Amino acid sequence: MIPYESTREFAQLMDERDELSRFRKSFTIPKHTDGSESIYLCGNSLGVQPKKAVEYVTDELNDWAQMGVKGHFDKEYAWTRYHEFLTDPMAAIVGAKPHEVVVMNTLTPNLHFMMVSFYQPTGKRRKIVMEADAFPSDQYAMDSQVKLHGGDPEKDIILWKPRPGSSILEMEDLEQIFQEQGDEIALVMIGAVNYYTGQFFDLKRITTLGHKYGALVGFDCAHGAGNVDLRLHESGADFAVWCTYKYMNSGPGSIAGCFVHERHADNDQLDRMAGWWGHNKEERFLMEPKFDPIYGAEGWQQSNAPILSMAPIRASMELFMTAGFKNLRTKSELLTGYLEYLINEIPGDRINIITPSSPRDRGCQLSLAVKDSDKSLFTAISDRGVIADWREPDVIRVAPAPLYNSFMDCWNFTQILAASL
Numbered sequence: 001m002i003p004y005e006s007t008r009e010f011a012q013l014m015d016e017r018d019e020l021s022r023f024r025k026s027f028t029i030p031k032h033t034d035g036s037e038s039i040y041l042c043g044n045s046l047g048v049q050p051k052k053a054v055e056y057v058t059d060e061l062n063d064w065a066q067m068g069v070k071g072h073f074d075k076e077y078a079w080t081r082y083h084e085f086l087t088d089p090m091a092a093i094v095g096a097k098p099h100e101v102v103v104m105n106t107l108t109p110n111l112h113f114m115m116v117s118f119y120q121p122t123g124k125r126r127k128i129v130m131e132a133d134a135f136p137s138d139q140y141a142m143d144s145q146v147k148l149h150g151g152d153p154e155k156d157i158i159l160w161k162p163r164p165g166s167s168i169l170e171m172e173d174l175e176q177i178f179q180e181q182g183d184e185i186a187l188v189m190i191g192a193v194n195y196y197t198g199q200f201f202d203l204k205r206i207t208t209l210g211h212k213y214g215a216l217v218g219f220d221c222a223h224g225a226g227n228v229d230l231r232l233h234e235s236g237a238d239f240a241v242w243c244t245y246k247y248m249n250s251g252p253g254s255i256a257g258c259f260v261h262e263r264h265a266d267n268d269q270l271d272r273m274a275g276w277w278g279h280n281k282e283e284r285f286l287m288e289p290k291f292d293p294i295y296g297a298e299g300w301q302q303s304n305a306p307i308l309s310m311a312p313i314r315a316s317m318e319l320f321m322t323a324g325f326k327n328l329r330t331k332s333e334l335l336t337g338y339l340e341y342l343i344n345e346i347p348g349d350r351i352n353i354i355t356p357s358s359p360r361d362r363g364c365q366l367s368l369a370v371k372d373s374d375k376s377l378f379t380a381i382s383d384r385g386v387i388a389d390w391r392e393p394d395v396i397r398v399a400p401a402p403l404y405n406s407f408m409d410c411w412n413f414t415q416i417l418a419a420s421l
């Protein structure tokens, strides 16, 4: 690790040396009220717009206007195949084989559809383990799935909790849960990177543990995809889901991703909510009544793809592929390490970083717990051009995204934060 320095010159020097800095101009950074670019550190919530997204969406609108229904087949990016153009880059980013990945639906529906296949409570094996403080939508999804199967969420959902005084989860505590209740656990469903603390879990270790006790294992990678090296195939997880509008910069509510491990690619024992887009492609338009699923994750599709929401994903994937995910991770560790250093340099003890300090256990996000705070500090930095986010009761989340954030962004942010304290 290079020794960081707290001067403005150091930040400038780091930006000059950064080979990925050229990608920033491929994005439109929202402006502050004074007309300058804001300090956008909110890619964990909604990534900024790739300029090409405008062109790719416009292309599809034009093709629709000029070709009508023929656009489904008679063009380079034919609508019947549009999702396929996203598969290879998406698989590369999440560390999966192409037939294990599909872009479809939005995130919470994908989580439900995966639960239909992978949460099959039988006999005394009915419980789901999830992390305490999981994203609310995931909690609601788990609760409602348990109820759908006639269970009681109070009894059937086990929370993996932090120890008193800590925000971080310990693997030993998950192991303890399995030692005590392993034969009652049907599924482990964890947010790969916790949305609140930014903790990145050891997916392979969790999967190995779950499988050892006969449970299935899935991950919600909403805060991991495009941020950390997920290596989904290698982890052995049964399934995973994620959205593309956070670190993947694909626009509000854009279409989500889904991973099904290849060991389930043609598993006909799994229940699934079928639809015609999951049916054998050669015979899809023969309109026959019996469902014949496509091998792999694509077989879980239901509807034909929403092209206008997928076009920005194509723009974003191109940038990821050109930059190289490995290079992005290298910069990300450096950039977040630098931000952490600058924050720790701020005098006083009002700011406490609750995200793990080891780069192995986090992505780019840092969660700052603010002592004795209401939302006023957050409002003060927002008024000065910082776009970050606030999570009740006392956390400011900042996430320098390596594709478009600079070392200067981190420096400017900490200047504003220190001045606002």
Ligand SMILES: *Cc1c(COP(=O)(O)O)cnc(C)c1O
Pocket: 106, 107, 108, 109, 135, 137, 138, 191, 195, 220, 222, 223, 243
């Ligand atoms: C962002 C996020 C969601 C949001 O769900 P949508 O269905 O995309 O609205 C759900 N779960 C997690 C873990 C998230 O981080």
